[in-house]
Amino acid sequence: MWFDQARESDFSPGTLHLYRDCLDRQILPAMADLRIRELTTGLVDRHLAVVRRKHGSAMAKTTKSVLSNMCRLACRHDALAHNPCRDVARISAKPRKRPTALTVEEVRRLTLWLSQDPRSVARDLPDLVSFLLATGLRIGEALAVRWSDIDLEAGTVDIHGTVLRLRQGGLIIKPSTKSAAGQRILELPSWAIAMLRQRQLAANPSTDADTFVAFPAPVAGGLRDPNNTLQMMRESFRTAGFDGSPATVPQDCGHPDRWCRTVGSSRRRPARAPEDVTAGRRLHGAQEAGHRGGCSPGEALRGPRAELAKLPSSRRVGTRPAAHRQS
Structure with missing residues (x-):
């Protein structure tokens, strides 16, 4: 009842x-x-x-x-x-460890290693990790992004959903994020635009872009499972040498603050943090000087993926209208 x-x-x-x-x-x-x-x-x-x-x-x-x-x-x-x-008695829990950011050098090592690892490439992890670094999204949010949500000419991505697996119904896109504040429009850095442009050309999305996600399942296509993807990321990160130390990824790589503190993206950031922990602070200065002035899309594509660490990350450029959010 x-x-x-x-x-x-x-x-x-x-x-x-x-x-x-x-x-x-x-x-x-x-x-x-x-x-x-x-x-x-x-x-x-x-x-x-x-x-x-x-x-x-x-x-x-x-x-x-x-x-x-x-x-x-x-x-x-x-x-x-x-x-x-x-x-009833209060249910206590162990305090969560505060997520720590990757350093710029760690980002360089990680992205370069992923691009050269055959297993990670077969699992379509290099582009996905780059997109997470560019936007600071949750994994489920990133996997719910359709090509219709991305405007490559304007350089923006509209975030308004997340992928969930239900016991009955399988994988679905929930038409809302974890919170109302999560529904936003982000401006992408030039290297992320270049990466997505290449992906779009290779994917050749159908005319119905509303049902064609930018990061589908690598083998079967369609929606990609966030939990399986997180497990794949952890396996690759451990193999790359990021094996659970405070400054590495596997323990909390799915946490949005993890990526945000690394790249200084649009989501919340701590008011004060040590410079060696909040690497995004150093990258954020490039944003203020000129958001897309880090390098041209051609330079981003010609150089190794490690160059991503030197480039500015995304920033929020607006929120979705209330009527749009409810649709």
Whole structure:
């Protein structure tokens, strides 16, 4: 009953998928035989402790949220006098490590290595990583970019979706980003425009550019799975020598701040950070002097991919109109 109402609410497809999975795996197997009146604060607290011990704090918090929503519905129908989830113990989690940026030299080594590694090339990672460095997008956002979202003449890319995998339905493009602020128009640096122009010529997208993504699955075509892509990136990064040290990628390469602090892109940046950590600060000076003055597209294509580290990154040039965002 509760999930039927949740499906009619404004929850995103990804959230509904997460809640359904939590309901089927964490709640129903343990509590399906209980009556509503048997649901007490102590019982919920003990169950959440078990979930946290077996599956971690994040899953325990999701389980608490689903249970609380179910109990809230029961309270509205007078089946419960109060919500037993409100007084359970606080679910603590280990503090997340602050993402650290790649240095300029690390970017040079990484991009050059990817362009020369046959396995990474076969997995279409060099261009994708370059695009992430140019824009600071989340992986799912980058994989949702269609050719119709890219204006190579204006040098902009319109960000308004993300790729998700659902248990029923497979891969889809959710027509909104993680937050409203994520729906924006970014201006691309010249080397990214040159790379995308070459990609477009090689891909020869169909006349229906609304369904043709710029970074499709390397073998089957169509939408590319963000989780599989992240795993491929981690494997390549480890092979390249970026194996989990504080200044390397594998532990958090999917985090948008990781790329943003590296290239000084349009997403949020820390107010103050050490110069050797925030390499994007050095690159951002080139933006202020002239956004596309770093080098011409021809120079970007003639030089090795390591030259990407010397070039300015993207910047936000606008937000999508409200009517457009809702469509």
